[in-house]
């Protein structure tokens with residue numbers, strides 16, 4: 001599959017072994033807003049957090065190797081691996097499992113390299129993921145979002161809202177995340 005959003009971002013569905021592209025992502029970010037959920041509502045607070053790039057060496061908690069080990073089984077298990085390219089340069093990556101549960105897809109992974117942010121790359125990946133989910137018959141998308149202003153700002157700008165009932169396993173894995181759902185149309 002290949003699709004174009006705008007005139008320069010191309011989203012391609014990639015073979016499972018292209019998950020190695022995660023090593024090329026610069027996930028570094030200055031976070032100035034952090035979200036929490038209290039009494040079923042989103043609350044934001046100002047913070048100053050510097051998130052470094054993933055460690056290119058070894059397989060520690062913050063390494064790119066760990067991310068690959070973590071997400072490879074999801075892709076080989078049937079989730080779609082999407083890459084976004086600008087002028088053929090790799091800009092971002094997403095993983096969407098269209099058949100996570102009956103009627104529900106899971107947007108499992110989304111990263112855009114720092115220099116390519118705020119140019120619509122994640123939106124192009126999201127649109128492609130939503131289409132895959134809709135084609136598979138899903139009516140909603142589940143997202144366990146990093147609680148940063150950028151991630152929550154991104155998903156809420158695409159119609160995601162707080163999940164009324166967070167998914168028990170995904171919540172147990174990432175209790176500090178913001179658990180969201182979004183209708184798939």
Ligand SMILES: CC(C)(COP(=O)(O)OP(=O)(O)OC[C@H]1O[C@@H](n2cnc3c(N)ncnc32)[C@H](O)[C@@H]1OP(=O)(O)O)[C@@H](O)C(=O)NCCC(=O)NCCS
Nearest residue numbers: 111112117118119120121122123145146150151153154157
């Ligand atoms: C979150 C992330 C994927 C967004 O990628 P992106 O390509 O910059 O997003 P887009 O350009 O498609 O943004 C679309 C909209 O999302 C919202 N958004 C994006 N970045 C935002 C930010 N830093 N703060 C608030 N809202 C933001 C805006 O509404 C934006 O529209 P606008 O640029 O017209 O204002 C990117 O910042 C990223 O990779 N962050 C680090 C990893 C991460 O947090 N991933 C999500 C894990 S669940």
